[in-house]
Amino acid sequence: MMAKLRARFLPKGRTMVIGIPYLWLLFFFMLPFFFVLKISFAQPDIAQPPYQPLVKHEDNKLTVQLDTTKYKTLSDEIDGFIEKPWAQAKEESQYVVAYWNALKLAFFTTLFTLLIGYPIAYNIARADEASRNTLLMLVMIPFWTSFLLRVYAWIGILKDNGVLNNILMAMGVIHEPVQMLYTPFSVLLGMVYNYLPFMILPLYAHLVKLDGRLFEAAADLGAKPWTIFFSITLPLSKAGMIAGSMMVFIPAVGEYVIPALLGGGEVVFIGNKLMDDFGANLDWPQASAVAVIMLLLLLAPIVWFHRFEMKQREAEQ
Amino acid sequence: MSNGKGMPLSNKIYMALGFFFLYAPIVSLVIYSFNESRLVTVWGGFSLKWYQALFNDSALLASASLSFKIAFLSATLAVVLGTIAGLVLARFGRFRGLSLFAGMTTAPMVMPEVIVGLSMLLLFVALQSALGCGEESAGLLARIGCWAFGERGMVTIWIGHTTLCMAYVSVLVQSRLKEIDQSLEDAAMDLGCPPFKMFFVITVPVISQALVAGWMLSFTLSLDDYVLTAFLSGPGSTTMPQWIFSSIRLGLTPEINALATIVIAMVTVFVVVSNRLMLSAQAKRDKAMQMAVAGKAG
Numbered sequence A: 001m002m003a004k005l006r007a008r009f010l011p012k013g014r015t016m017v018i019g020i021p022y023l024w025l026l027f028f029f030m031l032p033f034f035f036v037l038k039i040s041f042a043q044p045d046i047a048q049p050p051y052q053p054l055v056k057h058e059d060n061k062l063t064v065q066l067d068t069t070k071y072k073t074l075s076d077e078i079d080g081f082i083e084k085p086w087a088q089a090k091e092e093s094q095y096v097v098a099y100w101n102a103l104k105l106a107f108f109t110t111l112f113t114l115l116i117g118y119p120i121a122y123n124i125a126r127a128d129e130a131s132r133n134t135l136l137m138l139v140m141i142p143f144w145t146s147f148l149l150r151v152y153a154w155i156g157i158l159k160d161n162g163v164l165n166n167i168l169m170a171m172g173v174i175h176e177p178v179q180m181l182y183t184p185f186s187v188l189l190g191m192v193y194n195y196l197p198f199m200i201l202p203l204y205a206h207l208v209k210l211d212g213r214l215f216e217a218a219a220d221l222g223a224k225p226w227t228i229f230f231s232i233t234l235p236l237s238k239a240g241m242i243a244g245s246m247m248v249f250i251p252a253v254g255e256y257v258i259p260a261l262l263g264g265g266e267v268v269f270i271g272n273k274l275m276d277d278f279g280a281n282l283d284w285p286q287a288s289a290v291a292v293i294m295l296l297l298l299l300a301p302i303v304w305f306h307r308f309e310m311k312q313r314e315a316e317q
Numbered sequence B: 001m002s003n004g005k006g007m008p009l010s011n012k013i014y015m016a017l018g019f020f021f022l023y024a025p026i027v028s029l030v031i032y033s034f035n036e037s038r039l040v041t042v043w044g045g046f047s048l049k050w051y052q053a054l055f056n057d058s059a060l061l062a063s064a065s066l067s068f069k070i071a072f073l074s075a076t077l078a079v080v081l082g083t084i085a086g087l088v089l090a091r092f093g094r095f096r097g098l099s100l101f102a103g104m105t106t107a108p109m110v111m112p113e114v115i116v117g118l119s120m121l122l123l124f125v126a127l128q129s130a131l132g133c134g135e136e137s138a139g140l141l142a143r144i145g146c147w148a149f150g151e152r153g154m155v156t157i158w159i160g161h162t163t164l165c166m167a168y169v170s171v172l173v174q175s176r177l178k179e180i181d182q183s184l185e186d187a188a189m190d191l192g193c194p195p196f197k198m199f200f201v202i203t204v205p206v207i208s209q210a211l212v213a214g215w216m217l218s219f220t221l222s223l224d225d226y227v228l229t230a231f232l233s234g235p236g237s238t239t240m241p242q243w244i245f246s247s248i249r250l251g252l253t254p255e256i257n258a259l260a261t262i263v264i265a266m267v268t269v270f271v272v273v274s275n276r277l278m279l280s281a282q283a284k285r286d287k288a289m290q291m292a293v294a295g296k297a298g
Helices: A002-039 A069-083 A086-092 A094-126 A129-144 A147-158 A163-171 A184-207 A212-220 A225-236 A238-253 A257-262 A270-278 A284-316 B009-033 B049-055 B058-091 B098-110 B113-131 B140-149 B154-179 B183-190 B195-206 B208-224 B227-232 B240-250 B254-297
Strands: A055-058 A061-064
Touching: A002 A284, A002 B058, A002 B098, A002 B113, A002 B154, A069 A086, A069 A094, A069 A284, A094 A129, A094 A184, A094 A238, A094 A270, A094 A284, A094 B009, A129 A184, A129 B009, A129 B254, A147 A163, A147 A184, A147 A257, A147 B009, A147 B240, A147 B254, A184 A238, A184 A257, A184 B009, A212 A225, A225 A238, A238 A284, A238 B098, A257 A270, A257 B240, A270 A284, A270 B113, A270 B227, A284 B098, A284 B113, B009 B254, B049 B254, B058 B098, B058 B154, B058 B208, B058 B240, B098 B154, B113 B140, B113 B154, B113 B227, B140 B154, B154 B208, B154 B227, B183 B195, B195 B208, B208 B240, B208 B254, B227 B240, B240 B254
Parallel strands: none
Antiparallel strands: A055 A061
């Protein structure tokens, strides 16, 4: 009866309903990537927009000009990195260094958010229902507060005459200010701080679903708490760990604001190079080429994550 | 997976440290907003002068009003589109292109914003030249297109923010739809209710919590966005995050602390109150559901 009714009522409207968000995303999210790919092969120009058209129509002839210099800049840097001494290569190969900084610090951000966030998510999930809600709310409030302002807060804490240096000096731990701001440390700290909720929430969502009877059974059979944790809790929360790690790692690689404000030009991410090329240098083709390579680097984790999520979804249904 | 007992002391200490890490920066922001001294980190006595300065800063007020407008529009459109997307993913089963659709709805949440921003900008630039904006002999359709996309500004930012926010809304709506009992919808269909009516009369009230949460989340995401806006805004459209970012670049000013304190106060009140409201609404609904089920069984 139900199936028949659904079949009778749904189809016509069905396509339309699917169509609205589908077309929006195809047009405003998917299609733009092809323009990035296209412009990455264009030549920069002092014009509006600041690049030359790829397809030219002259003397009744269509000519397509693909300019690969922007990619060559990047591949030359990799060659230079292998051949030249480290110090010189680091100075000259700014794009490679920026990619490397982004990947490295995104990896450590993921690692530290997982290590710090897991026990928090675990404790919230195991708390009784009344305090669970309050604890989750406490995790969420900083997350709802402006991201820029949270980054700004760390400047006041970390700078040479900032809160942390003042406290450490008053305690006599150090005698003169230690430079903490504008170092890889400050960027990593800012990233871990800001991405922590993105790790805690998916972890919590998976941990809270675990059946408490499993733990009781294991404990009744004489398993030690640590054994229970490593042989039951940890394997069963694998999905949450993967989801959280991807929610942190992928956007962290493209981070711009945190290295810009807490790295102060000392720690440059590839996102900063892209913004510089787009804004200050007005070299949109170079910015596009940088984006294409960044997307290629992230494609594997993104596709893998998507497959993983689809499989999870099917398992749930 | 509650264990019914309280947390052991070691876990309590860990949680306290965790929350200290989360809140210490925010508390320090608030404290120094009341500082008399211009030097952000030297205490010079209690003062409200930075709040006063804030309300006399016309550039900030203009950018804040633009940001609120865009956030309102983006959150509203994102809830409409995100709800449809969530409904499709939760209720429509398989269809051709499902995998691509599912990928596109969630990708904006993880995709680095510099890539999304740059690509959208290039789309709008391509649209402008395709429509022939700035030329005389434009048709009606082209003129409408140019009015919207002709220059970077509110409309382009609105589209960008909507695309980002609808991903979050669709996830919220989707997970809410999976939680709720489908038998209500089935019953309505059995009684001959057309799908569109059923959606507005049955489904929307049941998922209203997720819609409100999605709207609020979208509103704050939009209000807070710097990177997408940097690509999609034009010379005449400075949003609040852009004002904040350039002020920070120019050096620390206690004015930003004052602004932060206002934002934090608003957010805290908002989150606490809406949490209370949601909890009581949920309790009421759960009770009604139980009674309905009990009545059916009897």
